[in-house]
Amino acid sequence: xxxxxxxxxxxxxxxxxxxxxxxxxxxxxxxxxxxxxxxxxxxxxxxxxxxxxxxxxxxxxxxxxxxxxxxxxxxxxxxxxxxxxxxxxxxxxxxxxxxxxxxxxxxxxxxxxxxxxxxxxxxxxxxxxxxxxxxxxxxxxxxxxxxxxxxxxxxxxxxxxxxxxxxxxxxxxxxxxxxxxxxxxxxxxxxxxxxxxxxxxxxxxxxxxxxxxxxxxxxxxxxxxxxxxxxxxxxxxxxxxxxxxxxxxxxxxxxxxxxxxxxxxxxxxxxxxxxxxxxxxxxxxxxxxxxxxxxxxxxxxxxxxxxxxxxxxxxxxxxxxxxxxxxxxxxxxxxxxxxxxxxxxxxxxxxxxxxxxxxxxxxxxxxxxxxxxxxxxxxxxxxxxxxxxxxxxxxxxxxxxxxxxxxxxxxxxxxxxxxxxxxxxx
RNA sequence: GGAAGGGUGGCCGAGCGGCCGAAGGCAGCGGUCUUGAAAACCGCAGGGUGAUGAGCCCCGUGGGUUCAAAUCCCACCCCUUCCGCCA
Numbered sequence: 001x002x003x004x005x006x007x008x009x010x011x012x013x014x015x016x017x018x019x020x021x022x023x024x025x026x027x028x029x030x031x032x033x034x035x036x037x038x039x040x041x042x043x044x045x046x047x048x049x050x051x052x053x054x055x056x057x058x059x060x061x062x063x064x065x066x067x068x069x070x071x072x073x074x075x076x077x078x079x080x081x082x083x084x085x086x087x088x089x090x091x092x093x094x095x096x097x098x099x100x101x102x103x104x105x106x107x108x109x110x111x112x113x114x115x116x117x118x119x120x121x122x123x124x125x126x127x128x129x130x131x132x133x134x135x136x137x138x139x140x141x142x143x144x145x146x147x148x149x150x151x152x153x154x155x156x157x158x159x160x161x162x163x164x165x166x167x168x169x170x171x172x173x174x175x176x177x178x179x180x181x182x183x184x185x186x187x188x189x190x191x192x193x194x195x196x197x198x199x200x201x202x203x204x205x206x207x208x209x210x211x212x213x214x215x216x217x218x219x220x221x222x223x224x225x226x227x228x229x230x231x232x233x234x235x236x237x238x239x240x241x242x243x244x245x246x247x248x249x250x251x252x253x254x255x256x257x258x259x260x261x262x263x264x265x266x267x268x269x270x271x272x273x274x275x276x277x278x279x280x281x282x283x284x285x286x287x288x289x290x291x292x293x294x295x296x297x298x299x300x301x302x303x304x305x306x307x308x309x310x311x312x313x314x315x316x317x318x319x320x321x322x323x324x325x326x327x328x329x330x331x332x333x334x335x336x337x338x339x340x341x342x343x344x345x346x347x348x349x350x351x352x353x354x355x356x357x358x359x360x361x362x363x364x365x366x367x368x369x370x371x372x373x374x375x376x377x378x379x380x381x382x383x384x385x386x387x388x389x390x391x392x393x394x395x396x397x398x399x400x401x402x403x404x405x406x407x408x409x410x411x412x413x414x415x416x417x418x419x420x421x422x423x424x425x426x
Numbered sequence: 427g428g429a430a431g432g433g434u435g436g437c438c439g440a441g442c443g444g445c446c447g448a449a450g451g452c453a454g455c456g457g458u459c460u461u462g463a464a465a466a467c468c469g470c471a472g473g474g475u476g477a478u479g480a481g482c483c484c485c486g487u488g489g490g491u492u493c494a495a496a497u498c499c500c501a502c503c504c505c506u507u508c509c510g511c512c513a
Binding site: 041044045046048049051052054055056058059060062063068069071072073074075076078079243371372374375 | 454493
């Protein structure tokens with residue numbers, strides 16, 4: 001959520017930011033409602049001040065045993081007016097709030113202008129895509145042939161875009177989760193969280209999934225619960241409506257969770273394999289930091305995600321999202337992308353964002369620099385470290401052998417009981 | 427799911443419809459005293475809006491009654507205990 005004061009004092013800056021994003025935003029309507037609200041508030045507050053004053057007089061008179069029926073009668077009218085004004089204010093504020101909730105964040109000045117994802121900018125590249133001296137297969141073929149991924153039975157059990165992992169495949173997924181959690185907790189300084197996988201409307205609104213993106217999520221009928229599309233939601237909302245002690249910042253959390261996405265509107269895209277699923281595993285990094293540190297923290301966050309790819313020996317590049325692709329809530333976003341032989345290109349495997357105070361304002365997450373000062377909004381960041389299913393797919397493809405087996409990356413072997421290869425079932 | 431009890435400031439905990447943004451205690455901060463510390467004593471200390479002012483608002487949330495609600499009424503949410511069910 002943007003600061004209403006910013007919209008009020010510099011509406012052109014906001015309009016320009018929306019134009020750069022290619023987003024429509026009801027700025028004029030916001031300004032009109034804001035003005036209306038402030039006029040009403042001024043009026044009602046004057047009346048309330050009078051009511052409070054007179055109430056005291058009534059109390060004093062009654063205590064003195066005097067009759068106060070005249071003032072009481074006079075105040076009835078004032079009270080009615082107050083009630084009417086309060087009703088109108090509530091109505092105006094509701095509408096204003098609804099509008100503010102659908103206005104996206106302002107991209108940081110370092111974000112390049114662009115009109116589509118084609119305008120994203122590659123910032124660095126690591127590793128060399130392997131040259132195969134045989135025809136490399138796609139991970140769905142590799143996994144199916146090895147008997148470690150079962151798409152058909154998953155479709156029977158749940159439907160399209162679900163996968164059953166089996167044997168060494170299930171273990172490899174679990175190994176990746178544990179490996180990532182261990183690296184981030186033991187070497188990058190994150191505290192592990194295992195959050196609820198369902199979250200309520202307030203939480204979804206706090207991080208920005210609602211109200212705009214309801215159709216992307218699974219909703220549990222008859223409840224106020226949504227299945228989380230990312231651990232960002234429960235973990236960021238851990239500190240909703242809190243005032244954090246400045247000494248505690250920065251806070252780093254890492255959380256494994258299953259993630260659930262309806263993928264409405266993705267018909268026909270990535271229909272095969274693990275790339276686009278209704279349910280997938282992810283290890284998510286979340287930070288709460290001081291505003292002045294958030295861009296340094298973003299760079300460190302990306303580096304933490306990249307570290308996993310390097311240790312796994314997976315070639316990747318990092319793209320900086322342009323204004324058109326930065327995402328609703330983010331001010332700046334980097335996407336680490338892994339080399340995927342079956343796609344013949346780099347595929348998003350993480351997404352690291354600085355939301356500045358956009359989420360903090362929605363979720364009311366603040367901190368106090370020192371005991372005397374007013375609370376300020378924190379900056380929140382998050383990034384995948386990494387998407388586990390896509391990582392497994394990348395390993396199958398990049399580490400495949402001509403005989404159909406897959407070599408297990410060095411770093412994962414301790415998590416696989418020393419296993420070095422996944423061989424086809426006998 | 428059923429029954430009972432409860433949600434007040436960082437924590438504990440009072441609160442007769444008006445003098446309650448709210449006693450008291452603890453923790454915190456500043457000071458006096460002390461070589462220093464503790465103790466004792468004095469003082470400051472919630473959040474929002476706004477200009478560090480005035481005013482206004484906030485006692486789980488939302489309605490209602492009233493000239494006036496932390497206090498009365500209704501609904502909802504959450505917590506605790508007991509029972510039932512259950513991984």
